Amino acid sequence: MTATPSVTAPRAAAQQQIAAVRVPAQSLRGELRAIKIVWQREMIRFTKDRLRIVTSLVQPFLFLFVLGTGLSRLASAGTHGVNLRTFVYPGVLCMAVMFIAVFSAASIVWDREFGFLREMMVAPVRRSSLVLGKCFGGATVAAFEGLILIALAGLVGVPYAPVLLLEMFGLELLLAFSITAFGVMAAARVRQMQSFMALTQMIIMPMFFVSGAMFPVSGLPTWLAILNRIDPLTYAVDPMRRAVFAHLHISNLARHVLDPGVTWFGWHVPGLLEAGMVAILGLVMLAIAIWQFARVE
Amino acid sequence: MSHPASPNGAALAAAPHAAVEVRGLAKRYGEIEAVRGIDFDVTQGEVFGFLGPNGAGKSTTISMLCTLVRPTGGRASVAGHDVVRERDAVRRNIGLVFQDTTLDGYLTAAQNMRLHAELYGVPREAIRPRMRQVMEMVGLWDRRDSQVNTFSGGMKRRLEIARGLMHSPRVLFLDEPTVGLDPQTRASIWTYIRQLKEAEEITIFLTTHYMDEAENCDRIAIIDKGQIVVLDTPARLKEAVGKDRVQIKTDDDQAAIAALRERFGLSAQIAEGAVTFGVSAGEQFVPRLFAELGLPIRSVSVSRPSLDDVFLLHTGSTIRDAEEHPAVNRQRMMARVMGGR
Incomplete structure (x- = not known):
C-alpha cells in the first residue's frame, strides 16, 4: 500500500507545526473568488476534454455542410441565388451554441x-x-466553440467584416449565457443524467426546429407562426441572421424572402429589442436557478 | 494528549464553550424519527466517536452538526456557533469528510485542494505552504499532480482528510472515515488521525460502526435507534461490563439457554448465531460448564470485555445483529433516500 513509506516522514512534518491559516468572514471578495474558481474548474475540465471539443462540433458541421449542400439543389428555386449554406449559417451558429451550453449545464x-x-x-x-x-463557465465554453464556427464564415460565403464578427460573437455570448442559465435551472432538481438529457432534448429540439434556424419566418401557416413567435430562440436567431445578411451582397428579392425579420402583428421587432429579450429571459432563469439552489439542502 | 504550549492553544483552552454542544437535538423524516432528542458535549481537542449500527442516526446527527440537514427539534452549536442561525460561521470552522467521495476525479489532487482553498477564502499566500503541510501529513504531496481518478480508495480518503484540513477547521467531522477500505488502509487512516491530533489544534468528531476503531477515541457515545444509550471513555465502558464473554455452540440452543438459567443462574441470549452470556473469570468457568451443563457442546470461545459487549450490555444486541435487523435497515434506507440530497 502506498501509505507505508510515508508514515515516518509526516511525523517530522507534524512536529514543525506550521501556523494554521485564518479564514476571513464572508465578504464580496470571497464571493468573487468563489465565482472565479468555479469558472476556472469548468475551464480546466473543458481543456482536458479534447474529445468533447471535437465531438460537439460534429453536429453543426453536419447541418452546415451535409444538409446545407445536399438540400441546396432542392432549395435553389426558393433561395434566389443565395447559397443554402449561407442561409442556414446563422441558425446553425445558434444551434451549436445552444447544444454546447446545455451540455455544460x-x-x-x-x-x-x-x-x-x-x-x-x-x-x-x-x-x-x-x-x-x-x-x-458554460457561456465561455459555448462561446469558444462558437468562435470556431465564426472562423468558418468564409467557407459559406459570409465576409469577415470586423463589425459583423463582433456582432456575431456578442450575440453568441448572450445566447450561451441564457441557455446555460436555463440548463442550470433545469439541473437544480434533476438527479439523473438520463432524465436531464431527456428533459432538455424535449425542450431544446422543438425550440431549435420552431425558431426558424432552418427556414425564413415569413409566410408560415398560422399555427407555426404562433409557435415561432413564442419560441425564445427565435429572438436569438433573427438578430443573428439580420447581422449576417446586412453584410451580404444579394438581390432585394432574396433579402425580402430569406431575411424577412420577425413581426408582431405586422410590426417589425427591432434587433436590439430581440437581443434584450434574450438577455432578460436569461437573467430571469438565472434568478430561478439561484433561488432553487439556495433552497436545496 | 499534550498540546504545544502556544499562546494560540491557551486561548482555545480558555474559550468558554465546548467544541460541540448538543441539546435535545432531533430529526424526523415524516413518520421516521431518525434522531430522538440527544444531548452531549464534545470538549476541545478531543477525539469523539459516535458508535452505532447503520441506521442508528449517526449520519443524520453529523449532517445536522455540519449544517447540511435542518434539525426538527432541539439545538446544537459547533465551534461556538449555532448550526441553524449561524450556518456560514459553522461552515468556515469545520472540515468535512463524507462517507462517499466528493472529489473531482478529473482534476489533479492539487487542483482539488486549491479549489477548496479558494471556496473557503484561504489567503492566497497561505495556500501553497498549507497545502504542502496537509498533503505531506497524509503522504500525498508527491502525487499532487496526478489526476484523482488514478487514486485508490484509500488515497482518495486521505486526500479528502487533507482537503478537510486545508482551511484549519476547529472541528473535523469524519463520517465513517474507514468504511469500504481494506484493513491495512484503515489502520493507516487511524495513524494519520492520531498524527493530526499532535500537529493541529483540532477537535475530531467521527462516526463508525467498527467496534475496534472506536477504541481510538477519547470518548465514545453509543447511539442506537436514534438515542444515545451511553457515553464514556472506552476503558470505563469496558470496565462497566466487568465480565468475560462466553459463546458456545450446541445442537439445541434453546435447551442450552434453559440449562444455563437453571444450573448456573446465567441469562444467555443468541448473538451472532451462538449462545452468548457474560460471566466473571470465564476461563475457570469453562470446565464447570462442560461438566455440569448436561448438553453436548460443539465449540466454546471466551473473550475479554470489548466494546461489542458494551454495546450488547446497553442495547441487548450485538452491533452486527442490529445491522441485520430488517426494520432498522428499512429505516436506514429511508433516511438515506431522504437525507441524501
Whole structure:
C-alpha cells in the first residue's frame, strides 16, 4: 500500500507545526473568488476534454455542410441565388451554441451523481456565487466553440467584416449565457443524467426546429407562426441572421424572402429589442436557478 | 494528549464553550424519527466517536452538526456557533469528510485542494505552504499532480482528510472515515488521525460502526435507534461490563439457554448465531460448564470485555445483529433516500 513509506516522514512534518491559516468572514471578495474558481474548474475540465471539443462540433458541421449542400439543389428555386449554406449559417451558429451550453449545464447533474456538488454546496459561500460561476463557465465554453464556427464564415460565403464578427460573437455570448442559465435551472432538481438529457432534448429540439434556424419566418401557416413567435430562440436567431445578411451582397428579392425579420402583428421587432429579450429571459432563469439552489439542502 | 504550549492553544483552552454542544437535538423524516432528542458535549481537542449500527442516526446527527440537514427539534452549536442561525460561521470552522467521495476525479489532487482553498477564502499566500503541510501529513504531496481518478480508495480518503484540513477547521467531522477500505488502509487512516491530533489544534468528531476503531477515541457515545444509550471513555465502558464473554455452540440452543438459567443462574441470549452470556473469570468457568451443563457442546470461545459487549450490555444486541435487523435497515434506507440530497 502506498501509505507505508510515508508514515515516518509526516511525523517530522507534524512536529514543525506550521501556523494554521485564518479564514476571513464572508465578504464580496470571497464571493468573487468563489465565482472565479468555479469558472476556472469548468475551464480546466473543458481543456482536458479534447474529445468533447471535437465531438460537439460534429453536429453543426453536419447541418452546415451535409444538409446545407445536399438540400441546396432542392432549395435553389426558393433561395434566389443565395447559397443554402449561407442561409442556414446563422441558425446553425445558434444551434451549436445552444447544444454546447446545455451540455455544460449538464455537468451539474454529473457533479451531483459523483458527489462533487456536495463539496461546493457545503462551502461558506453563497449559492448564487456557485451558480454564477457555473453559468459563466458554460457561456465561455459555448462561446469558444462558437468562435470556431465564426472562423468558418468564409467557407459559406459570409465576409469577415470586423463589425459583423463582433456582432456575431456578442450575440453568441448572450445566447450561451441564457441557455446555460436555463440548463442550470433545469439541473437544480434533476438527479439523473438520463432524465436531464431527456428533459432538455424535449425542450431544446422543438425550440431549435420552431425558431426558424432552418427556414425564413415569413409566410408560415398560422399555427407555426404562433409557435415561432413564442419560441425564445427565435429572438436569438433573427438578430443573428439580420447581422449576417446586412453584410451580404444579394438581390432585394432574396433579402425580402430569406431575411424577412420577425413581426408582431405586422410590426417589425427591432434587433436590439430581440437581443434584450434574450438577455432578460436569461437573467430571469438565472434568478430561478439561484433561488432553487439556495433552497436545496 | 499534550498540546504545544502556544499562546494560540491557551486561548482555545480558555474559550468558554465546548467544541460541540448538543441539546435535545432531533430529526424526523415524516413518520421516521431518525434522531430522538440527544444531548452531549464534545470538549476541545478531543477525539469523539459516535458508535452505532447503520441506521442508528449517526449520519443524520453529523449532517445536522455540519449544517447540511435542518434539525426538527432541539439545538446544537459547533465551534461556538449555532448550526441553524449561524450556518456560514459553522461552515468556515469545520472540515468535512463524507462517507462517499466528493472529489473531482478529473482534476489533479492539487487542483482539488486549491479549489477548496479558494471556496473557503484561504489567503492566497497561505495556500501553497498549507497545502504542502496537509498533503505531506497524509503522504500525498508527491502525487499532487496526478489526476484523482488514478487514486485508490484509500488515497482518495486521505486526500479528502487533507482537503478537510486545508482551511484549519476547529472541528473535523469524519463520517465513517474507514468504511469500504481494506484493513491495512484503515489502520493507516487511524495513524494519520492520531498524527493530526499532535500537529493541529483540532477537535475530531467521527462516526463508525467498527467496534475496534472506536477504541481510538477519547470518548465514545453509543447511539442506537436514534438515542444515545451511553457515553464514556472506552476503558470505563469496558470496565462497566466487568465480565468475560462466553459463546458456545450446541445442537439445541434453546435447551442450552434453559440449562444455563437453571444450573448456573446465567441469562444467555443468541448473538451472532451462538449462545452468548457474560460471566466473571470465564476461563475457570469453562470446565464447570462442560461438566455440569448436561448438553453436548460443539465449540466454546471466551473473550475479554470489548466494546461489542458494551454495546450488547446497553442495547441487548450485538452491533452486527442490529445491522441485520430488517426494520432498522428499512429505516436506514429511508433516511438515506431522504437525507441524501
